[in-house]
Amino acid sequence: MTNEPQEFLDQDIRITFDESLAGRPVEADGGAPVPGGQAGFRTTFKGRLTGRRLAQGDPPWLWLELADLLEAPQDFEHAHVWVDEAYVYFLDEDRR
Amino acid sequence: MTVDPLHTQLCDEYGCEVPIVAFAHTKDVIAAVTNAGGIGVFGAGSRTPSELRSDISWIKERVGNKPFGVDLLMPASLAEGNREDLEAQIPQEQRDFVARLMAENNIPKPKEVQPPDGQMLKHARESLEVIFDEKVPIFASGLGSPAFVKDEAHAHGTKVWGLVGLPRQARRQIEAGVDVVIAQGYDSGGHSGTVGTFTLVPEVVAMAEGTGTLVLAAGGISNGRQLAASITMGAAGVWTGTIWLATHESATEMFIKQRLIEARAEDVYQSRAMSGKPIRQLPSKYGDAWKQPGAPQTLQMPLQGMLVSEVLAGIKEAHMEDWMTSPAGQSVVGIHEIRPAAEVVYQMVEEAQDAFDRVAGTPVA
Numbered sequence: 001m002t003n004e005p006q007e008f009l010d011q012d013i014r015i016t017f018d019e020s021l022a023g024r025p026v027e028a029d030g031g032a033p034v035p036g037g038q039a040g041f042r043t044t045f046k047g048r049l050t051g052r053r054l055a056q057g058d059p060p061w062l063w064l065e066l067a068d069l070l071e072a073p074q075d076f077e078h079a080h081v082w083v084d085e086a087y088v089y090f091l092d093e094d095r096r
Numbered sequence: 097m098t099v100d101p102l103h104t105q106l107c108d109e110y111g112c113e114v115p116i117v118a119f120a121h122t123k124d125v126i127a128a129v130t131n132a133g134g135i136g137v138f139g140a141g142s143r144t145p146s147e148l149r150s151d152i153s154w155i156k157e158r159v160g161n162k163p164f165g166v167d168l169l170m171p172a173s174l175a176e177g178n179r180e181d182l183e184a185q186i187p188q189e190q191r192d193f194v195a196r197l198m199a200e201n202n203i204p205k206p207k208e209v210q211p212p213d214g215q216m217l218k219h220a221r222e223s224l225e226v227i228f229d230e231k232v233p234i235f236a237s238g239l240g241s242p243a244f245v246k247d248e249a250h251a252h253g254t255k256v257w258g259l260v261g262l263p264r265q266a267r268r269q270i271e272a273g274v275d276v277v278i279a280q281g282y283d284s285g286g287h288s289g290t291v292g293t294f295t296l297v298p299e300v301v302a303m304a305e306g307t308g309t310l311v312l313a314a315g316g317i318s319n320g321r322q323l324a325a326s327i328t329m330g331a332a333g334v335w336t337g338t339i340w341l342a343t344h345e346s347a348t349e350m351f352i353k354q355r356l357i358e359a360r361a362e363d364v365y366q367s368r369a370m371s372g373k374p375i376r377q378l379p380s381k382y383g384d385a386w387k388q389p390g391a392p393q394t395l396q397m398p399l400q401g402m403l404v405s406e407v408l409a410g411i412k413e414a415h416m417e418d419w420m421t422s423p424a425g426q427s428v429v430g431i432h433e434i435r436p437a438a439e440v441v442y443q444m445v446e447e448a449q450d451a452f453d454r455v456a457g458t459p460v461a
Contacts, residue, residue, distance in 0.1 A: 012218070029265055030173025031239050031287065032216065033141055034371040034401065039423045040141070040169045040239045040287045041373030042261060056217045061244045063174065082174040086241035086268055 014055045021064065022051030025091040028066060028083035045069065045081055046091075054082055064088055101324070101452050102445060105310055106276075106332040110135060110163040110233070110255075114445050115333025116323065117312060118437070119167060119238075123151050124345035125437050127158040132438035133445075137165040137236050137257075137335075145222045152230045165234025165257065166227050171216050172240035186403050189392045194407050197385055203416065206409035228252040236278070239287065241265070243272035259314070259335070261289020266300040269309070276310045278335045283316025285338050285364070285376050285425035293317070294329075301330035316361075318430025320447020324455075327448075338425040343437040351417045352378065353434055361429040370408065372400030378428075380421035382411060 026049055031042040045066055052065040062085040069079065104115045113133030120126060126136030138155065140148050148166070155164055197203065224245055227235050235242065235249055236257040242249075249256045257276040258269040266277050279300040281293025289296070293315040301311045313326035314335035326334050340346055342353045355378050366374035369386040372395055377383065386394055394400050411419045 012221075028173070029262065032171040032173060033169040033239070034373075034375070039370070039375045039377075041371055041375065042239070042287050042289065043173065043373060045173065057221045059244055059248055061217065061221070078175045080175075084172045084240050086243050086272065087172055087265060089264060 012057050016053050016055070017051050018053050019051055021049045021053070024049045026064075026066065027089045027091060028064075029087040030081065030083050045083060047081075049088075050080070053085075062086075101327055102448055104327060104332045106135075106312070109310070111161075112163055114441065115327070116441055116444055117165075117333060117335045118340050118441075119236075119335060119337040120340040120346065122340075122345060122347040123155050124347070125340045125343055126155055126164055128343070128345045128437035129340070129441060130155075130159040130162045130164045132441040134441050135163045135165065135234070137167050137234065139167045139238070140223065141167070141169040141238070143223075145219075145226050148223055149226050149230065152226070152232055156230075163233045165236050165255075166232050167236040167238045167259075168220060168223050168227075170220055170237045170240035170242060174216065183402065186395065186399050187392075190395055190403055193392050194403060198407055198410065201381075201416075201419070203407055203410045203419070204414050206406060206413045228254055236276075241269060241272070243269060243274060246273060257312075260300070261287075261296075262291060263296065263299050263303070266311075267303055270304050270307050274309060276312060276332075277304060278312045278314050279331075280335070281313075281315030283361075283426040284314060285427075286423035287373070288315065288366070288376050288425070297326065297331055298329050305330075316426045318427035320444040320449070321451045323444050323448040324451035336427070338427045339430060339440060340437060341422065341424065342431045342434050343440060344434060345437050348422065349417075349420070352420070352422045356422075356424060356428050356431050357433060359424070359428040359431075361426040364424045364426060364428055368394040368400065370401070370404065372396050375423060376425060377421045378424045381416075381419045382408070383421060 028045045030045055031040055033040045047066045048068040050065040050067045054063040063082040064085050065080055066083055067080045102114055106115045112135045116134035118129040118134055119137045119139055121139040123138055126138045129136040231253050234255050238259050242256050242258045246256045255275040258274045259278040259280050260266045261280050269277050279296045280289055281296050282288050283293055297313045304311050310332040312333050312335040313331040317334045317336050318339040323334050341348045342356045363379055364376055366376045367383040368374055369383050
């Protein structure tokens with residue numbers, strides 16, 4: 001059982017665990033809209049997958065949880081980040 | 097038989113007369129560009145689903161069956177965090193700086209500060225439902241990948257476009273079968289990528305060859321020579337943004353339009369002062385204040401946004417023109433006057449035709 005973050009409540013979210021992903025090193029292209037504005041920002045993360053996968057809505061919008069962010073951008077303070085699976089690049093197989 | 101290089105595959109597939117796509121936050125610009133033969137794409141990032149539905153109806157009434165689109169800033173990453181814990185991480189030095197900035201410059205406390213969106217996924221999904229329900233011809237994702245909704249969009253008759261800043265993002269979108277990839281270079285406004293337009297576009301075009309995905313060039317494009325160059329590089333057209341801010345139809349404030357006319361390419365800078373992440377924008381007293389000697393470092397995302405939300409809201413509410421800004425790209429260099437959007441379209445076409453004619457008339461050595 002995982003503790004769901006408050007901001008994920010009421011968003012039709014399912015979180016599962018995929019052991020085959022846990023510990024794999026990845027890079028991921030992230031970003032989000034800037035709150036209250038019309039601009040967004042882009043950022044890149046590097047770390048290891050925890051194995052947790054989040055699916056929101058139908059068709060499912062898939063996200064992977066990234067931790068061990070020691071190689072993450074210097075300006076990021078969180079211990080974990082969810083990244084869109086579409087922009088996750090496996091460093092152990094997929095460096096293109 | 098003569099071939100019109102400006103009649104690209106984008107024109108064949110979408111029914112536009114010229115391969116010019118205009119991104120704008122004002123629906124009047126969208127209608128004007130679409131009716132002038134291009135494709136207007138409405139930036140609906142800050143609109144609620146009900147506002148968006150009304151905007152779409154308004155545009156449809158004016159453009160009929162001509163092609164237009166809606167762009168959403170789909171998130172690509174989500175950070176968890178307790179707001180109180182994060183607030184505690186904001187250093188006193190930065191708090192004091194912002195307090196001093198407000199006091200010394202008579203920036204009032206705002207009546208209302210917009211809280212951060214804690215339900216980003218849900219809200220994005222609701223907006224998508226409106227786009228599909230209204231059968232908007234094009235859905236463009238201005239940030240994250242739109243691949244997960246491609247099939248649903250196609251089932252509603254909506255084409256899916258994705259804006260990318262890196263070749264690897266383009267590869268993922270092409271592999272997913274996205275209809276159009278917008279390759280956006282470093283020169284662009286807002287959340288620009290790190291690769292230059294002239295480097296990124298040909299690489300993405302090569303990736304897309306034979307796949308059925310079309311490529312649009314973006315970033316720094318404001319005239320017909322750049323349109324011709326983009327088509328020569330293999331793009332099916334151009335995606336433009338900044339150039340429309342100074343059109344008659346744009347709701348951009350008049351003083352911002354004037355600053356767009358006056359700005360040089362090197363004037364628009366990437367500042368972290370608003371969110372903690374670089375956003376290319378027009379210079380302002382607010383952005384400049386963070387660059388002055390003695391100013392503290394900007395904070396990381398999301399702390400900077402939390403720190404400055406009050407001062408930014410105060411500036412906006414008090415309408416302090418010198419302190420306000422707008423995302424803008426280096427294509428400001430192509431803005432010389434306030435003109436009707438249709439005229440901008442026609443001039444770009446004319447310039448591109450001249451450029452092609454000039455090259456065609458050049459004898460080969």
